Amino acid sequence: MEASPLQSHREEIDALDEQIVTLLARRFAVTREVGRLKALHQLNAVDAERERQQALRYEALAGRHGLNPALVAQLFRRIIDEVVLDHRAIQSAMDARPAA
Numbered sequence: 001m002e003a004s005p006l007q008s009h010r011e012e013i014d015a016l017d018e019q020i021v022t023l024l025a026r027r028f029a030v031t032r033e034v035g036r037l038k039a040l041h042q043l044n045a046v047d048a049e050r051e052r053q054q055a056l057r058y059e060a061l062a063g064r065h066g067l068n069p070a071l072v073a074q075l076f077r078r079i080i081d082e083v084v085l086d087h088r089a090i091q092s093a094m095d096a097r098p099a100a
């Protein structure tokens, strides 16, 4: 049977999706480390100033790569919200541990 004309593109899309997920997992591994440090030093889970700087950077990156800035902003908003939840969970887990 003749291969679909879409086949090779779809294989490339699948490979790119895997890279995106791999990078996302690496990002969460780093932010989890930040979460542990924040809990240790009793810092707030949210850093609004850092997020403001990142939002400007995401907009510039979207423009540079010809992407819709609203889409890029939304994707990162969702990711950062999840990171903040993760940081709060790490903080609660540390607070619940009996003092050594």
Ligand SMILES: C=C(O[C@@H]1C=C(C(=O)O)C=C[C@H]1O)C(=O)O
Residues within 6 Å of the ligand: 031, 034, 045, 046, 047, 048, 050, 051, 054, 079, 080, 083, 084, 087
């Ligand atoms: C990872 C951090 O914690 C939060 C999550 C951020 C992120 O996922 O990039 C950015 C700012 C913080 O609100 C941080 O402060 O660097």
